[in-house]
Amino acid sequence: MRRFTWFNATSLTFGFAFLYMPMVILIIYSFNASKLVTVWAGFSTKWYGELLSNQAFLDAAWVTLRVGVASSTLATVLGTMAAYVLVRAGRFHGRTLFSGMIYAPLVMPEVITGLSLLLLFIGIGLDRGIFTIILAHTTFSMCYVSVVVSSRLVSFDKSLEEAALDLGCSPFTAFRLVTLPIIAPAVVSGWLLAFTLSLDDLVIASFTAGPSATTLPIKIFSAVRLGVSPEINALSTIMISIVAVGVISASIISKRAAIKQQQEEMAAVRSS
Amino acid sequence: MAQTVFAPWNDPQAKPLIQFKNVTKRFGDFTAIDNLSQDIYEREFFALLGPSGCGKTTMMRMLAGFENPTEGQILIAGQDMAGVPPNERAVNMMFQSYALFPHLTVWDNIAFGLKRMNMPKDQLNARVEDMLRLTRLTKFAKRKPHQISGGQRQRVALARSLARAPKLLLLDEPLGALDKKLREETQFELMDIQEKTGTTFVIVTHDQEEAMTVASRVAVMDEGRIMQVATPANIYEEPNSVYVADFIGDVNIIQGKAHKTSADGYDIAWAEGHEPFHAKTSIQLDEGQNAFIAIRPEKISVSPDKPEGAVNAIKGQIVDIAYLGNVSTYHVRIPGGLVIKAQAANTRRLSRRAFTWEDEVWLSWTLTGGSVLSE
Amino acid sequence: MRRLFLISVPYVWLLALFLVPFLIVLKIALSDTALAIPPYIPTLDLSDGWEGIKAFFAELDFENFVFLTEDSLYWKSYLSSLQIAAISTLLTLLVGYPVAYGMAMAPDEWRPTLMMLVILPFWTSFLIRVYSWMGILSQEGFLNQFLLWTGLISEPLMILNTKTAVYIGIVYTYLPFMILPIYAALEKLDGSLLEAAEDLGCSRLKAFWLVTIPLSKSGIIAGSFLVFIPALGEFVIPSLLGGSGTLMIGKVLWEEFFSNRDWPVASAVAVVLLLLLIIPIILFQRNEQKEREKDQ
Numbered sequence: 001m002r003r004f005t006w007f008n009a010t011s012l013t014f015g016f017a018f019l020y021m022p023m024v025i026l027i028i029y030s031f032n033a034s035k036l037v038t039v040w041a042g043f044s045t046k047w048y049g050e051l052l053s054n055q056a057f058l059d060a061a062w063v064t065l066r067v068g069v070a071s072s073t074l075a076t077v078l079g080t081m082a083a084y085v086l087v088r089a090g091r092f093h094g095r096t097l098f099s100g101m102i103y104a105p106l107v108m109p110e111v112i113t114g115l116s117l118l119l120l121f122i123g124i125g126l127d128r129g130i131f132t133i134i135l136a137h138t139t140f141s142m143c144y145v146s147v148v149v150s151s152r153l154v155s156f157d158k159s160l161e162e163a164a165l166d167l168g169c170s171p172f173t174a175f176r177l178v179t180l181p182i183i184a185p186a187v188v189s190g191w192l193l194a195f196t197l198s199l200d201d202l203v204i205a206s207f208t209a210g211p212s213a214t215t216l217p218i219k220i221f222s223a224v225r226l227g228v229s230p231e232i233n234a235l236s237t238i239m240i241s242i243v244a245v246g247v248i249s250a251s252i253i254s255k256r257a258a259i260k261q262q263q264e265e266m267a268a269v270r271s272s
Numbered sequence: 273m274a275q276t277v278f279a280p281w282n283d284p285q286a287k288p289l290i291q292f293k294n295v296t297k298r299f300g301d302f303t304a305i306d307n308l309s310q311d312i313y314e315r316e317f318f319a320l321l322g323p324s325g326c327g328k329t330t331m332m333r334m335l336a337g338f339e340n341p342t343e344g345q346i347l348i349a350g351q352d353m354a355g356v357p358p359n360e361r362a363v364n365m366m367f368q369s370y371a372l373f374p375h376l377t378v379w380d381n382i383a384f385g386l387k388r389m390n391m392p393k394d395q396l397n398a399r400v401e402d403m404l405r406l407t408r409l410t411k412f413a414k415r416k417p418h419q420i421s422g423g424q425r426q427r428v429a430l431a432r433s434l435a436r437a438p439k440l441l442l443l444d445e446p447l448g449a450l451d452k453k454l455r456e457e458t459q460f461e462l463m464d465i466q467e468k469t470g471t472t473f474v475i476v477t478h479d480q481e482e483a484m485t486v487a488s489r490v491a492v493m494d495e496g497r498i499m500q501v502a503t504p505a506n507i508y509e510e511p512n513s514v515y516v517a518d519f520i521g522d523v524n525i526i527q528g529k530a531h532k533t534s535a536d537g538y539d540i541a542w543a544e545g546h547e548p549f550h551a552k553t554s555i556q557l558d559e560g561q562n563a564f565i566a567i568r569p570e571k572i573s574v575s576p577d578k579p580e581g582a583v584n585a586i587k588g589q590i591v592d593i594a595y596l597g598n599v600s601t602y603h604v605r606i607p608g609g610l611v612i613k614a615q616a617a618n619t620r621r622l623s624r625r626a627f628t629w630e631d632e633v634w635l636s637w638t639l640t641g642g643s644v645l646s647e
Numbered sequence: 648m649r650r651l652f653l654i655s656v657p658y659v660w661l662l663a664l665f666l667v668p669f670l671i672v673l674k675i676a677l678s679d680t681a682l683a684i685p686p687y688i689p690t691l692d693l694s695d696g697w698e699g700i701k702a703f704f705a706e707l708d709f710e711n712f713v714f715l716t717e718d719s720l721y722w723k724s725y726l727s728s729l730q731i732a733a734i735s736t737l738l739t740l741l742v743g744y745p746v747a748y749g750m751a752m753a754p755d756e757w758r759p760t761l762m763m764l765v766i767l768p769f770w771t772s773f774l775i776r777v778y779s780w781m782g783i784l785s786q787e788g789f790l791n792q793f794l795l796w797t798g799l800i801s802e803p804l805m806i807l808n809t810k811t812a813v814y815i816g817i818v819y820t821y822l823p824f825m826i827l828p829i830y831a832a833l834e835k836l837d838g839s840l841l842e843a844a845e846d847l848g849c850s851r852l853k854a855f856w857l858v859t860i861p862l863s864k865s866g867i868i869a870g871s872f873l874v875f876i877p878a879l880g881e882f883v884i885p886s887l888l889g890g891s892g893t894l895m896i897g898k899v900l901w902e903e904f905f906s907n908r909d910w911p912v913a914s915a916v917a918v919v920l921l922l923l924l925i926i927p928i929i930l931f932q933r934n935e936q937k938e939r940e941k942d943q
Binding site: 038078079108196230251 | 649650653654657658661662664665666668669671672675735740742743745746748749753754759761763764765766768772774776779780781782787788789792817819822823826851875876879880881882883886887897901912913920921924928931
Binding site: 159162163167168169170177178181182261265270 | 337338357359363364365367368369371374375384385388389418419420421422424432433579
């Protein structure tokens with residue numbers, strides 16, 4: 001028997017207050033009329049207006065978005081391949097090194113990843129810009145994708161693939177028609193994770209970006225180093241809202257789907 | 273009905289559909305199949321029966337093409353199957369988990385294999401409809417696998433694997449996931465469909481009742497070898513070893529020394545100071561050889577007094593009674609401490625049952641009631 | 648053929664963009680600083696053939712690593728990083744455990760929501776979450792205003808730009824990493840075990856100490872490593888919330904590279920940081936391995 005006590009309720013309340021209070025304050029003060037960020041001077045949306053007319057920010061956002069979409073798509077393809085290799089390819093030469101290279105970037109400090117990639121790009125004479133950021137982001141986020149996808153593949157019933165072969169599919173057709181549609185949710189979450197990681201990344205982008213390409217996190221970082229600014233508050237609010245809407249609706253959709261599936265399964269049992 | 277008995281295995285002219293020729297399969301150090309040879313004929317319903325790990329699933333997976341023999345050959349319709357991938361074999365498999373594609377409807381699951389054959393559209397539709405009708409699933413064609421019951425899922429799996437009209441259908445524990453009542457119904461349905469389609473079925477199961485019900489022949493397997501292949505009746509009535517006798521149904525095994533009394537008669541001396549049991553058998557035993565008598569409980573009668581003229585009779589005391597409704601099983605301890613199980617039909621009402629605990633009773637059986645086994 | 652293609656594409660990608668760059672770091676760490684660009688010598692010049700390679704290896708040395716031990720800035724910042732990472736891991740555990748425990752005890756229908764509430768911050772920008780504390784912890788920030796208002800203090804506290812702010816930042820940003828594994832361990836816990844302990848004479852507190860804590864040990868260990876490992880190489884938190892006195896190795900590396908433009912020393916710092924991380928990473932892997940074996 002579980003007992004939900006006052007102690008539990010208190011620790012949950014304080015825990016979640018701690019997690020959410022800073023963001024709530026940030027959101028509230030993004031609507032502050034005053035330039036002084038800690039003194040409330042009435043409601044205003046003027047900082048949003050200023051943000052939207054700040055060309056430098058808009059440019060950085062556009063760069064970030066392009067980098068995010070390109071790198072997460074590449075990372076999803078490579079990461080799914082890597083996951084398939086890890087789970088299904090059996091033994092091959094250099095397997096240990098391969099799985100090491102998949103897991104190492106997950107624990108590698110960003111400063112090291114960033115530094116090493118920069119040194120590589122300089123070493124081979126590649127001009128730094130959007131392209132190098134995409135390469136860098138793809139490399140570290142493909143590892144996250146492959147972890148997400150391989151955990152789905154591990155629980156995947158292998159007899160489904162065998163059934164497809166048995167019914168006349170070549171191995172590739174079996175993957176396309178059976179495996180991929182079934183693991184699609186994991187592939188999609190892998191993509192979303194890679195996209196978020198790319199959108200978030202400051203350190204690796206700082207190392208690998210050239211003067212021609214500045215991403216949003218780099219822009220934000222250089223702005224907030226000087227202190228709190230209401231424009232950044234407004235920008236943060238927009239970013240937090242997008243994520244919150246995304247995550248909440250995703251969880252509602254998946255919960256609904258789970259409930260629907262459960263109901264249908266129960267109906268099937270009853271009708272038989 | 274004047275019908276010839278279906279027994280191609282007794283016909284030296286018959287050509288087998290499947291031939292295992294000295295097949296050995298090893299996984300690392302483990303030998304799953306040990307130098308096994310076996311023929312299976314067209315239109316047979318062949319059951320591979322054995323405990324888990326006996327190699328029956330490996331045999332099936334080698335037929336499907338998911339595993340290759342380490343040594344030896346497998347021929348299907350005279351063709352060596354070495355190196356032929358699963359998708360190019362005229363063999364289909366019904367998986368234990370059914371392996372229905374969760375993202376496709378019942379209709380699309382059944383059509384899946386047909387689409388791979390590039391069948392013309394109208395022909396394909398007609399074939400799927402046929403399969404739906406055969407398995408009584410027409411109503412559920414538009415549903416997804418999670419929207420139907422376990423029994424219906426089982427039928428979808430069957431329809432899907434039959435749709436391509438394979439020469440050979442493999443069934444891996446096809447009824448394992450169903451409850452007892454549904455399982456019994458489905459067994460007859462399976463036999464019916466097998467007869468209608470004329471496909472050769474090879475079924476893998478660990479459930480002896482299931483194997484006995486559906487199969488034309490049963491192969492009892494143990495540790496990568498086939499112990500005996502025979503019709504269900506022969507397997508039950510004439511097991512060739514203690515292992516088979518013990519694996520199929522309930523049995524009493526009595527060990528003793530053989531003594532030849534006539535051309536096909538033996539006495540089995542089972543205990544000092546007691547009369548040996550008498551039995552008839554076709555097997556030949558050496559004088560004084562270690563031998564076993566295997567007697568099914570229902571072949572033993574229980575009576576309060578020594579029955580007149582019984583060939584084998586022994587007195588004992590009832591230690592346990594298992595009342596099963598239609599029959600009761602009596603556990604009777606005979607001299608020497610051995611407990612013999614004897615089964616009697618409950619033709620009388622409970623209140624007037626003849627025997628109870630601690631009663632002294634006589635057990636008796638005929639000359640052919642027990643099988644004599646040498647191993 | 649297909650299998651080879653499948654293996655080689657991600658393999659070659661990771662070799663070229665993960666392993667090779669890392670070897671370059673190692674090589675540069677063993678080189679000397681130069682004023683030209685790239686600011687290090689020797690550079691490997693393959694056009695000289697074998698002689699070039701020999702000359703290249705002859706000039707590699709451990710000078711930069713010796714330099715790291717001689718200049719107190721480096722070993723002080725290594726020590727300080729270890730200390731900050733360790734203390735904030737402990738603090739995260741103290742904050743995170745009761746939350747995870749509360750989640751595990753909560754009614755079933757709340758759990759998906761609670762779970763989402765823990766994961767949501769993980770999806771929001773790390774940079775923004777760190778930044779949000781700048782307005783709270785500054786001298787005229789909300790925390791000081793609140794404390795002044797309650798009368799607990801009469802002078803505003805100096806929190807931003809101190810180690811305290813770094814602790815708060817790390818605890819805040821890494822809290823979900825601590826909560827999730829502990830919650831996963833506690834959720835599996837069979838409630839009847841606690842009843843059995845009480846039935847056998849334990850007080851509730853004692854049952855918690857003797858049953859719940861040991862059975863959630865794997866979650867505690869996993870969570871601690873998930874906080875400790877990234878905290879050690881952290882850059883954003885010390886540079887936004889910490890002051891010039893807060894030494895952390897990630898920040899030192901960054902400054903060595905971008906401000907001092909001393910690539911060989913920055914590379915040497917990176918190599919030492921990685922060596923420092925190897926031990927906790929191996930311990931973490933062992934813990935995970937043990938858990939996986941237990942599950943089977």
